[in-house]
Amino acid sequence: xxxxxxxWRREVERSAEEILRALSxxxxxxTAEGETYQLGEFHQPLREDGEPSPAEEREAFRKRFxxxxxxxxxxxxxxxxxxxxxx
Amino acid sequence: MGTLEKLEALRGGDLSPVxxxxxxxxxxxxxxxxxxxxxxxxxxxxxxxxxxxxRIRRGEGGRLSGLTVAVKSNINVRGLKATxxxxxxxxxxxxxxxxxxxxxxxxxxxxxxxxxxxEFACGSSGETSAFGPTQNPSAPGYIPGGSSSGSAAAxxxxxxxxxxxxxxxxxxxxxxxxxGVAGLKPTYGLVPRHGLIDLGMSLDQIGPLAPDVHGLxxxxxVIAGENPREGMxxxxxxxxxxxxxxxxxxxxxxxxxxxxxxxxxxxxxxxEEKVEVLRELGARVEEVSLPHLEHALSAYYLIVSVEFFSAxxxxxxxxxxxxxxxxCGEEVLRRIAIGSYISRKEYRDRYYQRALQxxxxxxxxxxxxxxxxxxxxxxxxxxxxxxxxxxLSPLEMYxxxxxxxxxxxxxICAGVVKAGEVGGIPVGIQVQGPPLAEEKVLRxxxxxxxxxCR
Numbered sequence: 007x008x009x010x011x012x013x014w015r016r017e018v019e020r021s022a023e024e025i026l027r028a029l030s031x032x033x034x035x036x037t038a039e040g041e042t043y044q045l046g047e048f049h050q051p052l053r054e055d056g057e058p059s060p061a062e063e064r065e066a067f068r069k070r071f072x073x074x075x076x077x078x079x080x081x082x083x084x085x086x087x088x089x090x091x092x093x
Numbered sequence: 094m095g096t097l098e099k100l101e102a103l104r105g106g107d108l109s110p111v112x113x114x115x116x117x118x119x120x121x122x123x124x125x126x127x128x129x130x131x132x133x134x135x136x137x138x139x140x141x142x143x144x145x146x147x148r149i150r151r152g153e154g155g156r157l158s159g160l161t162v163a164v165k166s167n168i169n170v171r172g173l174k175a176t177x178x179x180x181x182x183x184x185x186x187x188x189x190x191x192x193x194x195x196x197x198x199x200x201x202x203x204x205x206x207x208x209x210x211x212e213f214a215c216g217s218s219g220e221t222s223a224f225g226p227t228q229n230p231s232a233p234g235y236i237p238g239g240s241s242s243g244s245a246a247a248x249x250x251x252x253x254x255x256x257x258x259x260x261x262x263x264x265x266x267x268x269x270x271x272x273g274v275a276g277l278k279p280t281y282g283l284v285p286r287h288g289l290i291d292l293g294m295s296l297d298q299i300g301p302l303a304p305d306v307h308g309l310x311x312x313x314x315v316i317a318g319e320n321p322r323e324g325m326x327x328x329x330x331x332x333x334x335x336x337x338x339x340x341x342x343x344x345x346x347x348x349x350x351x352x353x354x355x356x357x358x359x360x361x362x363x364x365e366e367k368v369e370v371l372r373e374l375g376a377r378v379e380e381v382s383l384p385h386l387e388h389a390l391s392a393y394y395l396i397v398s399v400e401f402f403s404a405x406x407x408x409x410x411x412x413x414x415x416x417x418x419x420x421c422g423e424e425v426l427r428r429i430a431i432g433s434y435i436s437r438k439e440y441r442d443r444y445y446q447r448a449l450q451x452x453x454x455x456x457x458x459x460x461x462x463x464x465x466x467x468x469x470x471x472x473x474x475x476x477x478x479x480x481x482x483x484x485l486s487p488l489e490m491y492x493x494x495x496x497x498x499x500x501x502x503x504x505i506c507a508g509v510v511k512a513g514e515v516g517g518i519p520v521g522i523q524v525q526g527p528p529l530a531e532e533k534v535l536r537x538x539x540x541x542x543x544x545x546c547r
Contacts, residue, residue, distance in 0.1 A: 022434035029395045032388035033447055056328045
């Protein structure tokens with residue numbers, strides 16, 4: 007990486023923390039919501055009828071997927087090996 | 094000459110594709126040194142125009158019949174450089190055509206060249222390109238907006254007939270507004286993304302820029318529609334907009350106080366005049382509230398930071414160009430470092446997942462507004478563009494995106510057309526519609542365009 011001073015690193019961290027703080031403030035208004043990834047809820051290209059999969063089907067898939075996962079955390083999330091660039 | 098008149102001249106033989114290209118190239122030669130809108134011209138453009146000329150003689154000119162198209166430098170065009178306006182990819186020559194480029198060629202479009210942009214689309218001003226900033230031809234001395242700066246400037250200066258841009262958080266609409274041209278971010282999943290060098294995979298869309306709304310509609314008709322090679326498309330085979338002149342009589346148009354509360358009053362003044370025009374043309378104007386709109390920006394910057402960081406990991410110096418951290422500019426490096434910092438915290442605090450939940454809230458709110466009205470009309474950018482070279486803090490720069498990011502978060506369509514000018518600087522009005530409501534959005538834009546600007 008290009009050489010950058012301590013000031014630059016601190017400025018970046020301040021900016022990143024500001025993004026996280028702004029998000030945290032916004033999350034205060036949030037009631038339970040599902041996540042929106044892309045617009046898969048309008049059209050599911052992997053299904054012949056193109057209809058979005060029902061929530062129960064997605065949940066069942068998640069359970070099956072995690073049952074096959076090599077490693078999970080205590081909340082049932084898939085654990086993967088940390089990449090080299092993660093300090 | 095408007096896009097449709099030029100198309101008629103090309104089809105009727107009054108103007109040949111080669112003549113059209115040569116006129117365009119003369120203008121490029123005359124103006125590009127100053128504007129810096131193009132980074133590379135297509136050396137095969139004349140050959141391609143000649144081929145289209147032969148096709149027109151055979152009655153196979155296609156929908157574009159020799160219109161010239163400029164392409165943002167983050168879309169692959171075989172044989173041309175897709176640099177993303179970065180030293181990282183300065184020697185990267187595309188080995189294939191993006192799906193949208195294949196469609197443009199099939200319909201007789203002639204690719205003029207690759208346009209300047211903010212480096213890796215990191216910016217809203219057109220100033221972060223490694224190859225120098227783009228000038229705003231409509232307001233000299235001011236930024237053209239970004240990140241599709243070169244595409245908007247090329248359209249505004251007449252250096253192409255139509256252009257492709259990409260929009261992650263407003264990158265088509267923002268420069269369209271500042272340069273006084275028309276631009277449209279299509280519904281997510283309507284236009285193929287194959288061949289696009291992405292910035293934020295869940296937000297990016299390729300879309301058209303044009304001197305007029307008919308030009309936008311024409312290019313969108315050409316590039317939109319299902320691509321079987323892509324998973325995230327909406328299954329729409331093709332689109333067609335034959336009713337753009339039908340007007341807005343009886344249409345329910347929404348205005349939202351949250352759009353105007355943080356916007357420069359001079360911009361609001363122009364927007365209000367245009368809303369009045371729509372009312373006079375027979376639209377039913379209704380106020381709708383989007384109480385959580387202000388949270389869109391915080392969700393957007395979290396999502397885009399994480400997705401951008403992830404997208405840049407492929408530039409490790411082995412396969413594509415140079416190692417990004419060693420060759421990129423300040424703003425890109427800053428955003429990589431921010432994305433890295435947030436990604437490190439991600440596992441513990443699940444910020445990305447929570448930002449996606451916030452995104453759902455914004456989407457639901459917009460969708461609920463679209464239950465009451467057919468389109469939403471409002472400002473595009475909350476402030477006038479700054480002077481080229483003026484220093485802004487990152488947070489001031491992010492404020493440019495405040496009114497455009499909700500459409501990307503919700504995956505809806507949104508277009509911009511010129512509303513007027515403030516002190517000689519163009520100002521665009523934004524029209525947003527629900528998913529796949531491009532026809533309505535374009536109809537409203539056409540009515541606004543037809544009403545003229547003061």
